[in-house]
Amino acid sequence: MDVLLFSSSEDKVTVHFINRDGDKLTAEGKVGDSLLDVVVDKNLDIDGFGACEGTLACSTCHLIFEDHIFEKLDAITDEEMDMLDLAYGLTETSRLGCQICLKKFMNNMTVRVPEAVADARQSIDMSKNS
C-alpha cells in the first residue's frame, strides 16, 4: 500500500530542448514518457510538434541528439526510418521524438529542434518525393 503513495524522484528525468529560436527550454518527465509526451504535457513552445499524435505518420517531432546519447538509444524501426527520411534537415544523430522514451541515462541531456523549412527566401521548393 505505502509503495503506491511514495512518489519516487528516481524516475524523474530532466531534458533541455533548444528550440528553433535558440532558446533553451527545460522540462521534466518520467521514465517511460516519450519526448513528444514531454513537449505536449509541459506545453513547451515548439511550433507544430507532434501533428500526428505519435502514430509515425509525420516527421514533425524530429529532434537532434547529442552523440553520446544517440549511441545509447534503442535501434530505429523501419516505420520510424520511413518517416524520418522525409524530415527536413536530417542529421547523423536525428530521431523522432515520439519514439524515444525517457530513460535514466538521459537525465540532463540536451536535444535540438531542427529548422522546419528552408529559408523562405529560396525559390519554389520542389520536393524530391514528387
Next chain:
Amino acid sequence: MALLQRGRCCGAAATTSLRRLVLGPQRRVCESHVSSQYRASSSLPDEKKEFLQNGPDLQDFVSGDFSDKSMWAEYKGNLKRQKGERLRLPPWLKTEIPVGKNYNKLKSTLRSLNLHTVCEEARCPNIGECWGGGEYATATATIMLMGDTCTRGCRFCSVKTAKNPPPLDLNEPYNTAKAIAEWGLDYVVLTSVDRDDILDGGAEHFAKTVSHLKERNSEILVECLTPDFRGDLKAVEKVALSGLDVYAHNVETVPELQRKVRDPRANFKQSLQVLKHAKKVQPDVISKTSIMLGLGETEEQVYSTMKLLREADVDCLTLGQYMQPTKRHLKVEEYVTPDKFKYWEKVGNELGFHYTASGPLVRSSYKAGEFFLKNLVEKRKTKVI
C-alpha cells in the same frame, strides 16, 4: 477559446453585482436598515466600484450581441506574431456557439449512419452557420469519406492521424447517397482523408459515392475535395470521370511554405498536377482550390501563387484565415484583416478566376453552393443577353 475565457471572467463580475442586488432587499427586510445593503460594497476600492458600476451587466451577456462590426477598424490588438508570442483572436473571427434544431438533427443523422464530417473533425468555426442553415438557405455539411482518420499529419490540420486507419466501410457510398437524398440538398461537397495505405488512395470509393449520388438525384450539384492520391493521375482520372461538377483540391499555402505547413509527401507541383489533370480528362469540370493566409507568407508570394494557379486554368479560388486548431499545431503568424481579404478578392477577379471567395472565415466549402449557383446564374444571364 479566448472568447470563452474572457466570458468566464466577465461572468464572475456580473454575478457578483447580481448577488449584491439580490442581497440588498433581503438585508433591508432583516435589519430594516437602508444603508446595510451597501455594507458588502464598502470593502471594495473606489476604482473597483466604478468598474463594476460602468461595466457590463447581465443583460449584455444574455442578448448575445458581442461582435460590433463597426469596431473592427478600431481593433488595436497585435496582428503579426512576435517571437514567443501567441496572438489573441481578433473580433472579426469570433463566432457563435453552434446550437439549434437543424444542427442537432444533422448531428444525429450523421451518427446514425456512421458518417463523418470534416466540419467536426477539423473544428471548423462556421459549423453553426452552415449546419444551422439560414432563413432561406438549407443546411449544408461537407461529408468526409473513408473514415475520420488520415494517414498524414499536416501541421495545420487537427483530423486524427494513424499509420493504419480502420478499413473502409463498404456501405459508405450507399449510406452517404441515402443521407444526402434525405436532406434534400441541392449542392453537396464530398471530401476525404488521405489514405496512403490503400492502393488507389481511395479513388474508387470516392467515385462510387459520386455515381450513387447522381443516380439517386441527377439534379444535385456535387463538388469533390480530393486528396492528392500521392500524384497517382489514374486515381485522379477515376474521380474526375465519376460525374461530379466541381473538382477541388487544395494547395493550402504558397510554394515556399509547403514543406513547413503540409506533410512532406505533399507539395505544390503535385497538387497543381492533380488540378491540371482533372481538367484534362474532363474539360467540362470546374476546378477549384484553396489557400490559407496567416502562416508567414508575404504578399508577393500570395500574388505569384494566384498567378500560377490561374495559369494552370484553375477556375475558382478561396482564401481564408488559418486558425490554430490545437496546441500541437502551427501558431498563427498573422491575422489578416477583413479589408486585406477584400483586396485579394479584387485581385482574384482581376486575374480572371470564375469566382474568388475571400474572407477570414471562408473555407473551401463555405457557402460553396451559394457562390457556385450565384455565379452560374449570372453567367447564364449574360449569355442570354
